[in-house]
Amino acid sequence: MLRFLMGAAALLVAASAAQAGPVLDRVRQSNTVRCGVGGSLAGFSLPDSRGEWHGLDVDYCRAVATAVLGDPARVTFVPVTLQTRFTALSSGEIDILSRDTVMTYSRDVNLGITFVGVSFYTGTGVMVRRASGVARMDQLDGATICASQGGSNLPEVADFLRARNKPFTPLTFDRFAVVLEAFLAGRCDAVTAGAADLAGAVSVQVTNPRDYMVLPEVLSRDPYGPAVARGDAEWFSIARWTLFALIEAEERGVTRANAREMARTATDPALKRLLGTEDDLGGMLGLPRDWVVKVIEAVGNYGEVYDRNFGPDTPINLPRGQNNVVSRGGLHYGMPFR
Known part of the structure; x- marks a missing residue:
């Protein structure tokens, strides 16, 4: 009986991972994520003089591209205005909206889009x-x-x-x-x-x-968050859990420099699940076992992303405050990987 139940569970996981929705299919077929960004705000999304994009919203899209395509460079950044951002998302012009957008009731329930979580707290x-x-x-x-x-x-x-x-x-x-x-x-x-x-x-x-x-x-109190169009549950889950992985990695001390080594040496079951060395959680989303390791190696954990764009070594130098993790007095915490 136990073998039967385990086999049935494995089949359910495989079936779930195989049923990619239209957005995820398009992303994989085109080998790129079209990311809607603001394009004019330092710290969030702004190209430099060479056309290279920088910002917290930019790094989040690179993390998603790494999770799905294995390469943080597989992103096309599409500037969208406050007036066009939701239409661009719901019409399929972009695959994900990652710009300074406040999550509100009416936006989340009335525009055909879904916010995946909170990436930044401000007002x-x-x-x-x-x-x-x-x-x-x-x-x-x-x-x-x-x-x-x-x-x-x-x-x-x-x-x-x-x-x-x-x-x-x-x-x-x-x-x-x-x-x-x-x-x-x-x-x-x-x-x-x-x-x-x-x-x-x-x-x-x-x-x-x-x-x-x-x-x-x-x-x-304005919670900024990425959003996706409704109609692709798998794409939504990948976008959501990529954000949670960045936050959870910071809380557990997983950094860009040590992610691979921690995956190799971790003994804590929760950390091993996060990094893919215990249970194949990535398989539930059709992702590699070590997808979180690859994401953190590509962009760092949430704290590293924040510091690179807003931290003390940047001209902005904005204290973490409520954008810190809960264990350091902030509002961010990752969801359980289990």
Whole structure:
């Protein structure tokens, strides 16, 4: 009886892994992941002068490509605006959306997409010129405020100011790069975006960063997360568990430098399952046993990804805070690999 049950379980796993959906099939047939990114935010997604892409959202897509295709370079980065991002995903123009996108109820249930998890915690912030004398958001009485069209930040600021009877004039543009240019050119008194987005902009994309400041208030709790279109459960699971693997690897001390060695020497059953040396969890998704090892070797664990794009050795130098793992006082923790 035990042999029968084990055999039946193995057949179920094999059947599940064999039933790839349309997106996963397309990714494998084309040998590339089309990743929708913002393309204008330092720390999240921004090409350098050579056209090489950098950022936390970028590294996540490279991790997914490694999991599915075995190569972090098998990604095509497709810039999408706040207005076009969801249409691009649901129409199949991109395979995964990985840009500064807040997970909300209406987006998750009403747009034909599904968020796979939280990759970054932030909230709505406002940046001003230091010379303006504005030190708090309630001092923006009568201000012209620049923002990206289709984002959630301007409505947050509007609610805050209207609740205090503070009039303001909104000025919106289709891309954050244009929003920032308008602010720097003096067309508005303040600019609103995610607080982390603004920290990246003032540190990397502004010529004289000391002339500007991000106000201390954060108006909302905004969980950024990657999303996929509905209709391909296998693709969703790969996207979700790749994110969880990055976080779980950090909590268990698995790094880019030691991943392969830890897979060889690990004795803890949970760590062995994560790294594929005990049970074939990868097989449930049609992935290699050591897919997590390959992902961590390619991009590092979540902490390494964060530090490479936001950490103390970058111009942004944004403290981890709530983006740390739970064991270090943050909000991130991986789900059990079992």
